Amino acid sequence: xxxxxxxxxxxxxxxxxxxxxxxxxxxxxxxxxxxxxxxxxxxxxxxxxxxxxxxxxxxxxxxxxxxxxxxxxxxxxxxxxxxxxxxxxxxxxxxxxxxxxxxxxxxxxxxxxxxxxxxxxxxxxxxxxxxxxxxxxxxxxxxxxxxxxxxxxxxxxxxxxxxxxxxxxxxxxxxxxxxxxxxxxxxxxxxxxxxxxxxxxxxxxxxxxxxxxxxxxxxxxxxxxxxxxxxxxxxxxxxxxxxxxxxxxxxxxxx
Amino acid sequence: xxxxxxxxxxxxxxxxxxxxxxxxxxxxxxxxxxxxxxxxxxxxxxxxxxxxxxxxxxxxxxxxxxxxxxxxxxxxxxxxxxxxxxxxxxxxxxxxxxxxxxxxxxxxxxxxxxxxxxxxxxxxxxxxxxxxxxxxxxxxxxxxxxxxxxxxxxxxxxxxxxxxxxxxxxxxxxxxxxxxxxxxxxxxxxxxxxxxxxxxxxxxxxxxxxxxxxxxxxxxxxxxxxxxxxxxxxxxxxxxxxxxxxxxxxxxxxxxxxxxxxxxxxxxxxxxxxxx
Amino acid sequence: xxxxxxxxxxxxxxxxxxxxxxxxxxxxxxxxxxxxxxxxxxxxxxxxxxxxxxxxxxxxxxxxxxxxxxxxxxxxxxxxxxxxxxxxxxxxxxxxxxxxxxxxxxxxxxxxxxxxxxxxxxxxxxxxxxxxxxxxxxxxxxxxxxxxxxxxxxxxx
Ligand SMILES: Nc1ncnc2c1ncn2[C@@H]1O[C@H](COP(=O)(O)OP(=O)(O)OP(=O)(O)O)[C@@H](O)[C@H]1O
Ligand SMILES: [Mg+2]
Numbered sequence: 001x002x003x004x005x006x007x008x009x010x011x012x013x014x015x016x017x018x019x020x021x022x023x024x025x026x027x028x029x030x031x032x033x034x035x036x037x038x039x040x041x042x043x044x045x046x047x048x049x050x051x052x053x054x055x056x057x058x059x060x061x062x063x064x065x066x067x068x069x070x071x072x073x074x075x076x077x078x079x080x081x082x083x084x085x086x087x088x089x090x091x092x093x094x095x096x097x098x099x100x101x102x103x104x105x106x107x108x109x110x111x112x113x114x115x116x117x118x119x120x121x122x123x124x125x126x127x128x129x130x131x132x133x134x135x136x137x138x139x140x141x142x143x144x145x146x147x148x149x150x151x152x153x154x155x156x157x158x159x160x161x162x163x164x165x166x167x168x169x170x171x172x173x174x175x176x177x178x179x180x181x182x183x184x185x186x187x188x189x190x191x192x193x194x195x196x197x198x199x200x201x202x203x204x205x206x207x208x209x210x211x212x213x214x215x216x217x218x219x220x221x222x223x224x225x226x227x228x229x230x231x232x233x234x235x236x237x238x239x240x241x242x243x244x245x246x247x248x249x250x251x252x253x254x255x
Numbered sequence: 256x257x258x259x260x261x262x263x264x265x266x267x268x269x270x271x272x273x274x275x276x277x278x279x280x281x282x283x284x285x286x287x288x289x290x291x292x293x294x295x296x297x298x299x300x301x302x303x304x305x306x307x308x309x310x311x312x313x314x315x316x317x318x319x320x321x322x323x324x325x326x327x328x329x330x331x332x333x334x335x336x337x338x339x340x341x342x343x344x345x346x347x348x349x350x351x352x353x354x355x356x357x358x359x360x361x362x363x364x365x366x367x368x369x370x371x372x373x374x375x376x377x378x379x380x381x382x383x384x385x386x387x388x389x390x391x392x393x394x395x396x397x398x399x400x401x402x403x404x405x406x407x408x409x410x411x412x413x414x415x416x417x418x419x420x421x422x423x424x425x426x427x428x429x430x431x432x433x434x435x436x437x438x439x440x441x442x443x444x445x446x447x448x449x450x451x452x453x454x455x456x457x458x459x460x461x462x463x464x465x466x467x468x469x470x471x472x473x474x475x476x477x478x479x480x481x482x483x484x485x486x487x488x489x490x491x492x493x494x495x496x497x498x499x500x501x502x503x504x505x506x507x508x509x510x511x512x513x514x515x516x517x518x519x520x521x522x523x524x525x526x527x528x529x530x531x
Numbered sequence: 532x533x534x535x536x537x538x539x540x541x542x543x544x545x546x547x548x549x550x551x552x553x554x555x556x557x558x559x560x561x562x563x564x565x566x567x568x569x570x571x572x573x574x575x576x577x578x579x580x581x582x583x584x585x586x587x588x589x590x591x592x593x594x595x596x597x598x599x600x601x602x603x604x605x606x607x608x609x610x611x612x613x614x615x616x617x618x619x620x621x622x623x624x625x626x627x628x629x630x631x632x633x634x635x636x637x638x639x640x641x642x643x644x645x646x647x648x649x650x651x652x653x654x655x656x657x658x659x660x661x662x663x664x665x666x667x668x669x670x671x672x673x674x675x676x677x678x679x680x681x682x683x684x685x686x687x688x
Contacts, residue, residue: 039535046538050545089560124355127317128414131349132369132421133341154549161552164560183559188596190561199553 022218023211025137026145033142040139044147048109048210052155055108056101060159063100064166067091071167072175084177085186088167094194097160098201099246102209105152106238110213113144114234117217118227126218141218145210152206153199160198197253204245209238267326268293268425268457269314274323276306276313283309285481287323296451296458298468300503301478307461308352310478311427314459315347316340327425345373348423352430354410356402356417362389363398366417373421388416391446393439408434415443419450426450428460432467444471465503469493477503571598571617572657576631576644581612582667584633584642590616592646597622600644616644618655626651630663642667 034041071087117140120126126136164186171177213234220230269291276284283306291297299307312318314325316332325332327343335343356365366385370376376384389395392412402410411431418426428447432440448471451458462468468475469489477485477492477500485492485500492500518524581603590598598618606613618625628649635642646661655661 039539042542043535043538045545046542049549050541053545053548093556093560120358123358124351124353125357127312128349128351128355128357130317131315131344131347131351132372133344134369134372135341151545151549154546154552157549157552157556160560161555164556187559187561192557192561195556195561198556 019211019215022215023207026142026211026214029138029142030146033138034146037138037143040143041146041150044143045150046147047112048105048144048147049151049155052105052108052151053158055104056155056159057162059100059104060097060162061166061169063096063159064088064092064163064168065170067096067163068167068169068171068175068177072171072177081175081177082181082185084167084171084175085182085184086189088164088171089186089190090194092160092163092167093190093198094201095246095250097156097163098198098205099242101152101156101159101202102205102242103239105148105155105205106209106213106235106242109148109151110209110234110238111231113148113210113213114217114220115227115231117141117144117214118220118222118230121218121220122222122224122227136218141214145214148210148213149203149206152209153202156198156202156205193253197249201246201249204249205242208241208245212238212241266293267291268328269459270324270326271310271314272324272326274313274325275321276309276318277321278309282481284313284320284323287478287482289476289483289486291457291459292474293457294451294455295473296447296460296471298472298475299459299461299478300463300465300468300475301484302503303463305478306481307478308429311349311429311459311461315344315349315427345421346424347427348418348421348425349427350411350414350418350429350431352433354402354407354414356405356410356414358402360402361398362394362400362402362405362413365402365413366420368417369421384420385416388419389413391419392416393442406434408436408439411435412439412443415446422454424456426456426458428458428462430461430463432462432464440467447471479503570620572620572623572655573601573615573617574655574657574659574661576614576616576661576664577606577609578612578614578631578633578664578666580666580669581614582633582642582669584614584644584667588641588643590618590644590646592622592625592648597646614644623654623656625655627653627655627659627661628663629655629661630665631661632665633667635668 067088068084071084072081075081075083075087117126120136120140126140129136129139168179168182172179172182216230216234216237217227220226267290269289271287271289274284274287274289275282287310289299289310299310301307309318313320314327316325316335319333328346330343332340332343356362357368360368363385366388367381370381370384374381386395386398389398392415394409394412394416397405397409397413402413405413411434415428415431418428426447431443431447435443444467447458447460450456460468460472472489474488475486475492476483485495487495495501584600584603586600586603588600589596590600598616600614601617602613602615604613604615605611614631625646626649628651630647630649632645632647633642634645649663
């Protein structure tokens, strides 16, 4: 039993190392690809970002709304319903915005990336590029990775903003919290440090989610089953990795 | 035949010596020796699963041999770094067995792809080249379609146009004739031959199609069991007396080449005696 | 070509919306960092007990935030807490006999330092110390006193 555990552990370390090397290989080529293949990156920002907007906005509005409901229901016991703004602002900007956006991103854009790259591999498209002396890392993988990395912080910001507006709608318009108190309290309590924590998280999550998606796709077993497994693994691994790093970043900011 | 034997080694565009390659426990090549002559059409034949596609991937270093050397135009490809390898690959044009068109680009853009990647040609010139190549395979009218809208045979013809787009020195065809109707087949066979002769390139052609191969190839290799079972001009092979060659050339199920992939005894398996 | 245009337009709109949202969050959802970029001067105050006062807590006068707590240390020689505060240079005429107390915003809110103006003609300046201070009210102590006070009353009756 310890032996199997040991093998699992070694395998985990190996995979982690391979993933790190893969990330380094990607990062080294970033400047070059950014200059030469800018249009491909733009197209991928469209795929990962613009096409995810609707789901992000709908989810953001409802998450904001439910925060206002929960905040109101609980804070009203302390006669502190004016603090719903603070509550929703903190929750959205520091936690729920980055985390939920990353999870939605994994489900919407990450799976698309993994299966697209996996299918390109399964149908020999990546080999064909190699044969045409075109590096698939530069032509296929990196633009998708960068598209995701660029899209994530923007999506997160949209999510949080729409979330706040949703909280405003429910809190102010439905529950009659004073509009001034709602925003004033939020503004006087939240500061740039809180917002930058949220932005930092979204950037890190963008790297994690995009990296795992392109990695799983690129290393998928080139069969229908292999691609479907890669897609599933993308979502699961991203969720785990995002939640773990979320904890670490939060702890780091509370130092 | 004498002429060929007198050729100096430099006249081999590809030389494969003592090639060994395994997929897991399965040995695919076991001491293979193959010469591809410059300026000729060389056919690679062999039963399904013998490793013809694998051989093409080894020649273009998409795979690396376990043992043995592969020399392309005087250069041992084992030691090339990535830049040198890509430089070499620009001299290859390869038609994949399933076409391998880039599914997010139109037919036109697929053929234009290697040109846009590696040349600074103006859009007008690219358009000219692409339409010429598409015309050669009879698909100029399909330029604006997406790969998903093509039939299998059409996709392979587009892939052929793409392989020819940069006018490579060495053209590699993995089963170009599968799924073509007799008319396109005739056109493509002649195209392969004409490209080879008019442009002075070398061609490597994998096919099962014994009749078509007889009409286009200068020299054929018949692979079996990880080795070359027979080689020579189509005539020579046709006249060969070896059981194996006769079986393959004349399409008989029984003979030295097992039609069946290695498997447990048929009767025993049907009776459910193997453990599953 | 037409498709490329749509894609690029879509990506551009998305980027603008995202940047707009970032702008919204940094300006509308926060009060901004009031003192980060401005000129400040530093004063100190000693408290017997700072309660749960934290660095970055506001320093306010008449309810207006005029500075922030930058550092809270324990002085082992005098055995009390030294609170260092940065105060906006604009408010440079705070009498040096003003007193500082640690107050709580709301019932369960966070703690902050409140300055109560004195009557002196001399003002606090960089490096000066606020001499009159009032420690934080620690809830546990308050409850303790309350209980003791109550039981005392019980005894009387
Ligand atoms: N990725 C792979 N992993 C493991 N085994 C493989 C892989 N690709 C091919 N093989 C095995 O290698 C052998 C040779 O495959 P290859 O594709 O080269 O055959 P082929 O001669 O081209 O056959 P066909 O004429 O059917 O295309 C097959 O037995 C196959 O099972
Ligand atoms: Mg094959």
